[in-house]
Amino acid sequence: MEKDIREDIAWAQINKDVLKSLENPRRVYWVILLIAIAMVGVAVGCEIYQYQTGLGVANKNNSHVWSLYIATFIFWIGMSHSGTLLSAILHLMHADWRKPIYRFAEAMTTFSLMTAGLFVMVHLGRLWQVYYVMPYPNERWAWPNFQSPLVWDMFAIATYLSSSVLFLYVGMIPDLAICRDNLHAGWRKKLYTVMSLGWEGTDRQWRNFRITYLTIACFLIPLAVSVHSIVASDFAMSNMPGWHVTSFPPYFVAGALYSGCAAIITLFIILRYVFRFEEYMTLPIMKKLVRLTFAIAMVWTYLNMIEFASVWYGHDQTAKDQLIFKATGAYAPYFWAMIFFGSILPLMLAFKRFQTHLPILFVISILLNVGMWLERWMIISPSFAHGHYPWTWDHDQWPSLVQWGMVFGSFGWFTLLFMVFCKVFPSVSMYEVKEMVYHRSLAQKHKPAVKGEY
Amino acid sequence: MSKRHLLALFNNFDEAEAAIADLRAANIKGFDMDDLILKSPIEHPEVERVLGDKPIYVQWFTLIGACMGGLLAFSLVSGAQGNFFAQIKGGKPIVPLPPNFILTYEMFILGGVFITILGFLICAGLPAKRSPLYSAKVSEDQIGILVKGDELAVAAFKAIFTKHKALEIQEEAGK
Numbered sequence: 001m002e003k004d005i006r007e008d009i010a011w012a013q014i015n016k017d018v019l020k021s022l023e024n025p026r027r028v029y030w031v032i033l034l035i036a037i038a039m040v041g042v043a044v045g046c047e048i049y050q051y052q053t054g055l056g057v058a059n060k061n062n063s064h065v066w067s068l069y070i071a072t073f074i075f076w077i078g079m080s081h082s083g084t085l086l087s088a089i090l091h092l093m094h095a096d097w098r099k100p101i102y103r104f105a106e107a108m109t110t111f112s113l114m115t116a117g118l119f120v121m122v123h124l125g126r127l128w129q130v131y132y133v134m135p136y137p138n139e140r141w142a143w144p145n146f147q148s149p150l151v152w153d154m155f156a157i158a159t160y161l162s163s164s165v166l167f168l169y170v171g172m173i174p175d176l177a178i179c180r181d182n183l184h185a186g187w188r189k190k191l192y193t194v195m196s197l198g199w200e201g202t203d204r205q206w207r208n209f210r211i212t213y214l215t216i217a218c219f220l221i222p223l224a225v226s227v228h229s230i231v232a233s234d235f236a237m238s239n240m241p242g243w244h245v246t247s248f249p250p251y252f253v254a255g256a257l258y259s260g261c262a263a264i265i266t267l268f269i270i271l272r273y274v275f276r277f278e279e280y281m282t283l284p285i286m287k288k289l290v291r292l293t294f295a296i297a298m299v300w301t302y303l304n305m306i307e308f309a310s311v312w313y314g315h316d317q318t319a320k321d322q323l324i325f326k327a328t329g330a331y332a333p334y335f336w337a338m339i340f341f342g343s344i345l346p347l348m349l350a351f352k353r354f355q356t357h358l359p360i361l362f363v364i365s366i367l368l369n370v371g372m373w374l375e376r377w378m379i380i381s382p383s384f385a386h387g388h389y390p391w392t393w394d395h396d397q398w399p400s401l402v403q404w405g406m407v408f409g410s411f412g413w414f415t416l417l418f419m420v421f422c423k424v425f426p427s428v429s430m431y432e433v434k435e436m437v438y439h440r441s442l443a444q445k446h447k448p449a450v451k452g453e454y
Numbered sequence: 455m456s457k458r459h460l461l462a463l464f465n466n467f468d469e470a471e472a473a474i475a476d477l478r479a480a481n482i483k484g485f486d487m488d489d490l491i492l493k494s495p496i497e498h499p500e501v502e503r504v505l506g507d508k509p510i511y512v513q514w515f516t517l518i519g520a521c522m523g524g525l526l527a528f529s530l531v532s533g534a535q536g537n538f539f540a541q542i543k544g545g546k547p548i549v550p551l552p553p554n555f556i557l558t559y560e561m562f563i564l565g566g567v568f569i570t571i572l573g574f575l576i577c578a579g580l581p582a583k584r585s586p587l588y589s590a591k592v593s594e595d596q597i598g599i600l601v602k603g604d605e606l607a608v609a610a611f612k613a614i615f616t617k618h619k620a621l622e623i624q625e626e627a628g629k
Contacts, residue, residue: 010595011495011594011595012594012595015593015594135530135531135534143534143535143537143538146531146534146535146553146554146557147550147553151557152553152556152557152560155527155556155557155560155561156560158564159560159561159563159564159567162564162567162568163563163564163567166567166568166571167567170571170574173580174495174593177593178495178593178594181590181593181594182590182593197575197580197581197582198580198581198582198583198584199580200493200582200584200585200588200592201493201494201495201592201593202491202492202493202600203491203492203493203494203498203501203505203508204491204508204577204578204579205578205579205580206494206496206497206498207497207499207508207510207578208510208512208574208577208578209497209574209578210497210499211510211512211513212512212570212571212573212574215512215513215516215566215570216567216570216571219563219566219567219570222563223560223563226556226559226560226563230556431495431496434495434496434595435496435497438496
C-alpha cells in the first residue's frame with residue numbers, strides 16, 4: 001500500500017523541516033518573488049493610467065459594460081473555494097491526507113479573495129467611492145438596493161473573506177506557538193509570540209480548539225456555496241441571453257471547486273520543490289488530489305452540458321442564437337479552447353502514469369485554469385456581443401492592453417501575497433502532520449497491513 | 455500552606471496517561487485532580503478517560519452569535535428599506551423577504567463565526583501569559599503534566615513521575 005506519509009518521521013524532524021522553510025527556501029523562491037513583483041508593477045502602472053485617464057482606456061463600451069475585470073473577479077472568487085473544500089469538507093470527512101496540504105489551500109482562499117476584491121474596485125473606475133456599496137446610514141439617504149445581487153455579493157464576499165482569515169488564523173495558533181518556541185530573537189519571535197496568544201497546548205486549549213475549528217468548518221461550507229451562488233445570481237437573475245439559466249449557481253460552484261483544485265496542484269508542485277517538502281507533499285497525496293480534480297472536472301462538464309441543453313431546448317430564441325454565436329462567432333476559438341481545456345484535457349488525469357508525473361501535472365493544472373478563466377470570459381463577453389437588441393450584434397470588443405495588464409498583474413499580486421505568506425508562516429501544518437503520523441503509527445500497531453492500493 | 459508547581463515531561467502519551475491514572479489512584483493529600491494540566495503537541499481526546507469529561511461551552515457562543523448576527527442583519531436591512539422612501543417600490547413589498555433572507559443568512563454565519571472565536575478565546579483562556587513552568591519540548595514531541603499541590607505532596611508527585619519514566623521534572627514554588 002502506498003503511504004500518504006511515513007509514520008516513522010520523528011516529530012522533532014517535522015518541526016525542523018517546516019521551520020526550515022521559513023528561513024531557507026531554494027533560490028528559485030526569490031526568482032518567483034521578483035517576477036511576481038514585476039507583474040504587480042505592470043498592474044499598478046495600468047491602474048494609475050486608468051485612474052488618471054478614465055475608464056475609457058479599458059476599451060469598455062456600450063454594450064460591453066463588463067469585461068475582463070469582472071471575468072477575472074469571478075475567476076479569483078472561484079479559486080478561493082478549493083481552500084474550503086480541502087480544509088473544511090475533507091476535515092469533516094476525516095480525510096487524513098488533507099493535513100499536510102490544507103494550510104496553503106486555506107491561504108490560497110484568503111489571497112484569492114483579496115485579489116478578487118481588487119477587481120471590483122478597478123471595475124468601478126471611481127474607486128474613491130467604493131464605500132457607497134456598503135450599507136450604512138448616511139446624510140445622503142442613499143441606501144444600497146438590498147434586492148440587488150451585487151449588494152448580496154458585498155455581504156457574501158466580506159463574510160467569506162473575514163471568516164476565511166479567521167479560519168486560517170485559528171488553525172495556525174498551535175503552529176505559531178511552535179515557531180515562537182523555536183526562535184530566539186528578532187521580529188519573527190515577537191510576531192509569533194503575539195499571534196500565538198500564549199498557546200501552551202493544554203488539554204483545555206485543545207478541547208476548545210477542536211470544537212471551534214470544527215464549528216467554523218461547518219459554517220464555511222455553506223458559506224462557500226452561498227458566495228458563488230450569489231456571484232452566479234449576478235448573472236442568472238438578469239434577463240441577458242446566456243445568463244438567465246437555472247443551473248448557473250451549481251455550475252459556478254463546480255467551476256470554482258475545479259479551478260481551485262487545479263490551482264492547488266500547481267501550488268503543491270511549486271511548494272514541494274521550493275521548500276523541499278517532499279516528505280510531506282507526497283506523491284500518494286498528489287494522486288488523491290488529482291483524482292478529486294478529475295471528479296470535479298467531470299461534474300463541471302456535466303453542468304456545462306446541462307446549461308447548453310437547457311438553452312438549446314428552451315423557448316428563448318435569443319439565448320439559443322447567443323449559444324450558436326459563442327460556438328461559431330468571433331469568440332469561437334476561445335469557446336472551444338474552454339471546452340478543450342475544461343473537459344477534454346482533464347481526461348489525462350484519469351491515466352495512472354500522469355497522476356504522479358509532476359512536470360506534466362504542472363502544465364496540465366495551469367492549462368485547466370486557463371480553461372476556467374476562459375469559461376468566465378465566455379460567460380461575460382459573448383452575452384454582451386449578442387444580446388437582445390440587434391444593435392449589440394456588430395459591437396465587437398477586444399479588451400485593451402490596460403485590461404490585460406491588470407489581469408496579468410493580478411496573478412503577480414496573488415503570487416506575491418502567497419509566497420510571502422509561505423515564507424513568514426508555516427505552510428505545512430506541523431501539529432496536524434504529527435497527528436497524522438501518530439494515528440498511522442497507532443493503526444500500524446493495532447491492525448494488520450491491508451494489501452493493495454486504495 | 456504554600457502551593458508548589460511541578461512539570462514532568464514524558465516521552466509518550468501512554469506513560470503520561472498512566473502517570474495521571476496513578477496520581478488519581480494515589481489520592482494524594484493536598485492535591486486536587488482539577489489542578490492537573492496536560493500539555494501536548496497534539497490533541498489527545500483519550501485523556502478524558504483519566505481526567506474525566508470536561509464540559510465545552512463554545513457551541514453556546516456559536517448559537518448566540520449566529521442568532522444575533524441574523525437578527526441584526528434582518529433588522530438593519532428591513533429598517534433601511536422601511537425608511538428608504540426614494541426607492542420606488544411599484545406596489546411590491548416594502549420589506550421583501552426573499553432577498554432579505556439571503557443577507558440575513560450571510561450575517562447569521564458571520565455572527566456565528568465571530569462569536570465562536572470569541573467563545574474559543576474565553577473558554578480556552580486565551581490570550582494568556584505563558585506559565586513559568588513550560589518547556590518548548592511540549593510543542594515538539596513530549597507530553598507535559600503540570601500539577602499543583604501542597605509541599606507535602608511534592609514527594610509523592612515525584613515518585614509517581616519517576617516511576618513512569620519522566621524525562622525531566624521541573625519544579626517551581628507557586629502561590
